[in-house]
Amino acid sequence: MTEADFAFLRQLLLLRSGLALSPDKRYLAESRLGILCRRRGIEGLAQLIQALRFGADPTLEHAVVEAMTTNETLFFRDHTPFELFRDVILPERLEANAGHRSLRIWCAAVSTGQEAYSIAMILDEMAPRLAGWKIQIVGTDISGEVLDRARKGLYSQFEIQRGLPIQMLLKHFYQEGDKWRISEKLRGMVELRQHNLLEPSGHLGQFDVIFCRNVLIYFDVPTKARVLDGLAPRLLPQGALLLGAAETVIGISTSIVPDRQHRGVYRGQHSVHAQPAGLGLPLEPIRAAVGLRH
Incomplete structure (x- = not known):
């Protein structure tokens, strides 16, 4: 070349x-x-x-x-964002949304689906607490090819071994030859759509939680700012954005700001920083079931 x-x-x-x-x-x-x-x-x-x-x-x-396009992903990647989602963000949103009992989550750059299905597993463990709630997990990616793989929910032994606790494997997957397919129940919890983060996203609506992790690292600073400024209107008031460990909004965008209390959580500029909600959720059993580290 x-x-x-x-x-x-x-x-x-x-x-x-x-x-x-x-x-x-x-x-x-x-x-x-x-x-x-x-x-x-x-x-x-x-x-x-x-x-x-x-x-x-x-x-x-x-x-x-x-x-x-790089499509590197794995189940429960980096652990900490999923702990923040389960222990901090979910209690906040369940308290805030108790009136209408609905919850919307967006996995931007969902790739082959492991992140979205990890979230679905956490929510499934909380099924008794979420009875009667309308839960929507939307996963988007620029690549139609990886979305087709995500819809199938079929993973190799190598992909399964990367981050998935054994109890989650036994509960939510069944073997097909030398591969593993995630249950129809969890696949039904995730809606997958093709979307370019550089394009308008208003048609997706607003979300309580947005995962946009390990995406910005591939962009230059102006493009990072463009993506973040596009995500900001998609966050509901008090909603939370989770980025990758090597990503930040500091010096890039003023429409998204770090949460003052929880490292790794970001909020819309005009949101009042939420306090942790004391809902009395059974978090210790959830930790044990999901197998996330403290």
């Missing part, structure tokens, strides 16, 4: 997906797009870039974006 072709590709990815591909990632582009060329019967990378320049195939651009 020539310098000019790589520069064109970097600009295309930035505009279409927000992905800021650094100059040292040419090898990655050549590897992933080489596979794409073979799949689509394109002679080589030069021909691929030429086709992109002239827009000869309307589906090609999207295929390139999908090929270059």
